[in-house]
Amino acid sequence: MTIALTGVGFRPLTVPASIDADDAADFVEMMRVRNIVYAEIAGNDDEAMTPEALLPHYQPDPDETRHMWLVIRDGDVVGRVGVDIPHETGSKNAYWLIEILRAHHGAGIGSRAYDLVEQTAREYGRTVLQSWAEHPDASGERLTAPTGFGDIPRDRAARFYQRHGYALEQIERKSVLDFRTAMPLVEQHHLDALAASHGYRVVQWQAPTPAELRDGYAWVKSRMSTDVPAADMEFDEETWDAERIVRHDQRYLDGGQTVLVTAAQHVGTGELVAFNELVVGADRTAATHQEDTLVLKEHRGHRLGMLVKCAGLKTWHAEIAPDSPRVITFNAEENRPMLDINEAIGFAPASYSAGWKKVLA
Template sequence: MLEIVTVDPFDDAAADGWWNAYAEARRADMGEHALVWTREERRAQLQQPSATTEERAYAALQDGAVVGSASLTLSLKDNLHSAGIGVNVPPQHRRQGVGTALLAHVEAEAIAAGRTTMRVDILWPASAPADGTGQPNREFARRHGYEIAIGDLQNRLELPVADGVIDSLLAKTPASDGYDLHSWRGPVPEAFVAEWAALDAVLDTEAPTGDLDIEAASADVGDLRDDEALLARQNRTSFGTVAISPDGAVAAYTQIVVSGDDGNAYQWGTLVRREDRGHRLGMRVKLANLRMLQRESPRTPRIYTFNAESNEHMLAVNTRLGFIPTARLAELQKKL
């Protein structure tokens, strides 16, 4: 008999079984291009209390063995109408109703929390059709009423990028009068943190959103500092760069996070303030941050990033840097 239980993240055996099912499913679907949060990264995320986000984990048990895992993410300050859902079933347990049971259980939990918009992210190889036709996870989601709200590309950059290449790109990106760049490793300096938080909060709505039912996040320095504390617990290191405008404001920011567990770097947010666009600041801050990363973390082998397929400008920036597409990610949505 199939049983679905809530996972206690402080119970090592339960959390390990949950993570193993997640990781096995991801690796089966994506092979060498699978990006899997490490066991300790996910455990730290589930264990840390947060004022902004509630994270729940669920496991499907068959005769006491974990045959599938699921997650539920609930924002506590904004987007109170939506829920983030994840369902992962290893190949040997598929087509037995495990995924359907997990999805129904998590949706019911989301509804009980007052959520009416369900969001799911799924990936498939870059060689597959752009709409995911024929991919098991896409067909499963379609059967359960989830449609693509926006499509993204997963891209990878092998490191190091030669200094000459960076210099050449900088030469094609003339410095704009009056803008200064500042880069650092670790937490955001106090001088920039309030404006960094404000830019980061609107990233999801300033970037292409397709049909996503989403609103801007809250900008709170205390919440940002809590997120930085979580990064430290996850053995992750942040590298940040900002462009400061002539009026002294943060005009653009970018962030790369390196996992101390898997060794890879992940490009997080990059955004230029509306009134400062047109000065090629996005490319400039990314190049400065890349140069710092390679200086401070020379053994980092590669960077991964995700961008909406409709975000032609950022994709062009990434192509010039040398990123290549390795997978597709679809942000799915269902309104109840």
């Protein structure tokens, strides 16, 4: 589908079977532009990914439908537009992004791209549209989250959301841990957490998840959609099973990424009750990304969050990616228990992102 705008069009992204395929050029160019946009916002390359790493995540997926368009201006790719449609039964949600190179801001491209977002959501009968954006700190007017935790500048991105009828719902903190200075604190807090977590043991594995752990891992993964602070953002309760874990792991492996899962297992029942994930790409000198971390509600109060984080960081730094300089993670600003853990072991705030929501008539 192409929408008319002088010199501007939107071309559906071709997702190749491999980066070596004859039709891979658009995907490679999309990734190049994506990485530039992220660097322009953050001022560094910590969010950069290779086409090889991200391509598996764009292959057909029984759990969601992913739409992506290239933004073309005068023959050049200058951005991308994405809409994700989850397949959970009864879902009302659609998730979207619009990313455009800074040199092309102010031309009306974003608003025309948003027309495509809303059109696609309506085609699927979705009425709850949600999106996230990083808002680097700046002077001037500020917006406070309705949770009462955190604020952001009313910058270009915030004004764009508001102009299109979106409400600010939640603020997330991006935190960074410097491996060069953090390990003594990690070691001490790991010992303290071990002493406080009687009745639990640490279980670790690198993807692919061993067959005997898939069901337990699937259960705690499913609780990420129900047990973390969500403010007034709306998330479907996700269904995870062993087969979905296999698909999840394989996407990372196909992209040349390394995943370490550190879990807490209840000794009495054998159930996994907490977990933490660390991920790095083929270049293990790049930044590490800490992805999901969760302690099941009924097992909180035993320092299991500290236990799985510190045990994971120790193994990661000693055995898997000793040359990775830092770890990046995101948490809701109102998630004080998890932020307390992060701050105690040396994570420092780096920037803030906001969750935005609109409900269609």
